[in-house]
Amino acid sequence: MHAIVQLATRKWLEDNSKLERWKQQFVSNLRAAFPTGEYKNWAACQALYAHAKAAIGQQPKDELLIAEWATVLYRAAWFAERIGNITNAKILATKAMKARKKVLGQEDKDTLWSVAMVRLSYKLGGQWDDAEKLFVQVMETRKMKLGADHPDTLTSMANLASTYRNQGRWDDAEKLFVQVMETSKTKLGADHPSTLTSMANLAFTWKAQGRSVEAILLLK
Template structure:
């Protein structure tokens, strides 16, 4: 990173990748403040250099939102994730995988704040879009089903949540195998919710 800064400049794309990689290393080590500082630097530089809706800028905004989420800084995480989602919808389309990932991330932010209706709305949209684009048994669709089941459970909709999780577990058995960690997790959740 330091050599790239000296040789190429602080706002060169290769330098920004190096800074982002170091921020990721800090994030993986739980050094949130260091990761946040570098994440902000990368995001602001990319906004200036490439514009707010450039894929690299959106990626850095999403990474910074993740850092905020991991620190429980919900308003900051939400603000960034909403910007990423809107820009992704406009630039890539509502059914693009990056847009759907942003919706999942925003739903997670809402869930962590007990904003169940807002989380549910996004999770239903993601699940239905993935069913249409990828198929009902695609692993990403099944993850969406599991997320929605947990949201319904948290809303007190126990029967609906149990049925959805049972369907998810059965599909994961077909698609992933009985021994896959996601299948086992779904089966364990069904057993827990059934008792």
């Protein structure tokens, strides 16, 4: 639709008190159609991505619909991060995070996933200090809300440990990776994929410290 036609249509809807209803319909339709950012959904995400970005300026007034709107932005941020568009991922994820904090609360699981997405965009953008603050926030909230041995909590701990490693804080990274590994062994089993991933993370941390013999033994 031409920009002038869009402007005229919007003005007519405003004058006739119908803009909010159509905004709500747009958000609901997009929420139902826009999938998660997994690779298998990329074609669908790409087809709807421009609409999702346009939704940034279409926040509804109703709180239930704000939650739907935030879901659209979160999924769009997920897709943007996966295709390497870190700037858009950060913008979309931050908007989703703020909206979810407001309507769902700081400890809601969807809010925490939004915080994690913002954190990831900081990490990929090289903003390690900002990433660390959000990693700590998510980890502590999940410990309190879900428990120290919950898989989501362990994921948060591993992400924080990776941030420490990228900052060159080897001792902090090692302590956290060891904790994740041991807890994963107890909670999930020694041969669980998440446990094996935690072992590999610890091994690569040792390797970066020059502890190659220990790293090789653990990788084996």
